[in-house]
Structure formats: C-alpha cells, structure tokens
Amino acid sequence: MGWTPERITDYEYDDRDRMVRSTEYVESAWNEDERGWMLALADWEASRCPSCGGDPDECQSPTADINNPFGTWVYDAEWVECHRASAARRLAHEPEDRRALTPRVSRRRRGSARSKR
Structure with a gap:
C-alpha cells in the first residue's frame, strides 16, 4: 500500500568469515516527493477559510452576505x-458496564435483521 522506505543492511566480516558487525540504514520516510505533497497540502490548508474550510472567495464574498x-x-x-x-x-x-469498550456502529437497511456479533 503505497511507498515504503528502503532498508539496507551492511555486514562486516573478519578474516575467518565471521560476521562481526551489521549496520542498517533506513531511508527517510520523508523523501522529496512526500515533502512536496505535504508542503502542497499545507499551502492548500492555509488558503482555506478558518471558520468553515471553504474557499474564501466564495464563503467570505460580500455577494454571499445575507444582509x-x-x-x-x-x-x-x-x-x-x-x-x-x-x-x-x-x-x-x-x-x-461498558468500560474500555468503544461503540461499533453499523448501517443496515430498515427492516433487516440485526447482525449477531
């Protein structure tokens, strides 16, 4: 599901071919593409109306004022x-007593039987 960071492991051996050290390098999850997407999202979110999340040119327009x-x-x-x-x-x-339980809500057609879990 989507992109995952690459993992690279280097192994170091002594002269008798015994492994003496291993080092793992993990690629950062924030590569250039991911940073670009997040910066674009931040720009888009900053351009939205802080009250409703809509386009300010529409929701804050004087032509939409009820008065x-x-x-x-x-x-x-x-x-x-x-x-x-x-x-x-x-x-x-x-x-x-429903401590530590979270309600699970499901949708069903009116008149159909409830599922037994």
Missing part, C-alpha cells in the same frame, strides 16, 4: 442528525 440586497446567493443552514453518532450515544448511555 446584502444585491447579493447573488446566501447560505442557509439547518440542523441534521448524524444517525451514526446518535446510535453510538444511545449505546454509551445504556446502564450496562
């Missing part, structure tokens, strides 16, 4: 429920 009568669009928001997080919260509030 601007000449604005071209507005943002609307509504509360939505994350059913996955709600299921985990319901499980966490059951009276059984």
Whole structure:
C-alpha cells in the first residue's frame, strides 16, 4: 500500500568469515516527493477559510452576505442528525458496564435483521 522506505543492511566480516558487525540504514520516510505533497497540502490548508474550510472567495464574498440586497446567493443552514453518532450515544448511555469498550456502529437497511456479533 503505497511507498515504503528502503532498508539496507551492511555486514562486516573478519578474516575467518565471521560476521562481526551489521549496520542498517533506513531511508527517510520523508523523501522529496512526500515533502512536496505535504508542503502542497499545507499551502492548500492555509488558503482555506478558518471558520468553515471553504474557499474564501466564495464563503467570505460580500455577494454571499445575507444582509446584502444585491447579493447573488446566501447560505442557509439547518440542523441534521448524524444517525451514526446518535446510535453510538444511545449505546454509551445504556446502564450496562461498558468500560474500555468503544461503540461499533453499523448501517443496515430498515427492516433487516440485526447482525449477531
């Protein structure tokens, strides 16, 4: 899965062909390509809106201000429920002792049987 650093081991032998030392060199995980990707990601993240993570030219534009009568669009928001997080919260509030356990949440079709684990 992806790139892994190269490992090189050098062995040193004495005159009777007995190994007396081995030295392992591990290539840095941060090669030029990886550093380039991370620097590009840092630049992109720095260019985003600190409040919403969106494109500042869009989300901070005066044309998106709800109080601007000449604005071209507005943002609307509504509360939505994350059913996955709600299921985990319901499980966490059951009276059984669940120390050191993390809820596992799965999705299933309505009306299908629950899996037995």
